[in-house]
Amino acid sequence: MSNKTSLAHCVWLNDADIAILAETQSTVVHNPLSNLRLGSGIAPILKYRQAGVNVTFGCDGASSNDSQDLLEAIKMGSILHNVTDSDYQNWITPRQAVEMASLGGAKGLNIADKLGSLTVGKQADLVLxxxxxxxxxxxxxPIGLLVLGRPTNVVDSAWVNGKQIVADGKVTTINVDELREELFNRSQWETKRKSETVAQIEAHYRTVMGL
Structure with missing residues (x-):
């Protein structure tokens, strides 16, 4: 393990594990919505941060998190842990959450010298x-509203490595209407769907979870 190591979820680590993460400068990618959706546990993020572990946020995949809204993940990930510590001074503030998501993510990818903050010489990634x-x-x-509110369709412009991909609230790199039509046509409404594999794995799942 090293500062090039990124570990997703990390819901079941003990104190010895946390000490290793801090010593090796590894990164924990917190996926709170996925973990809650699957009932797989809640990572003790405040404990990780207090130990000096770099923490950032993720959405996980669409199969375990029905949305891919990073702001939603940041909101949930920053306030979910308030009930674990009665001292509000230890809670994650909106500005800390933004730094965790941006610079913390860049550190996890080992490219903090190129991304993660508005700094002269870094790549021009910017969202307005x-x-x-x-x-x-x-x-x-405004930072509090962005992180703790429920912002809807608020991105005006975005650049990735200097190339504008959103202008006046519209994506410039793909035809969104065609994408919407394709997604609609390749899917169907299913209100009573049950996975065909549930019966195959349920006995094993219940044994592992002690149910």
Missing amino acids: YDLTNLSLLPRTD
Whole structure:
């Protein structure tokens, strides 16, 4: 393990494991929505941070998290742990959450010298949010609203490595209408679907989980 190591979830680590993560400068990728969706546990993120472990946020895959909304994951991941520590000074603030998601993610990829912060010499990755959007009003702390609110369609512009991919709230690199039509046509409404593999794995699952 090293600063090039990124570990997803990390819901069942003990103190010795945490000490190794801190010593090796490894990264924990916190996927709170996926973990809750699957009932697989809650990573003790406040404990990791207090130990000096680099933590960032992830959405996990669509098969274990029905949305791929990073802001939703950041919100859930930053407030989920408040009930584990009665001292609010140890809680993750909105600004800390943004830094964890951006610079913390870049550290996890071992490219913090290239990405993760608005710094001269780093790649030009930038997202501009429309702070006049109704979902970000009335005006208070813009970072707090972005992280703890429920912003909807608030991205005005975005650049990746200097190339603009969103302008005036619209994606410029693909035809969104065609994508929407294809996704609709390749799927169907299923309100009573049950996986064919449930019966095959349920006995093993219940044994592993002690049910």
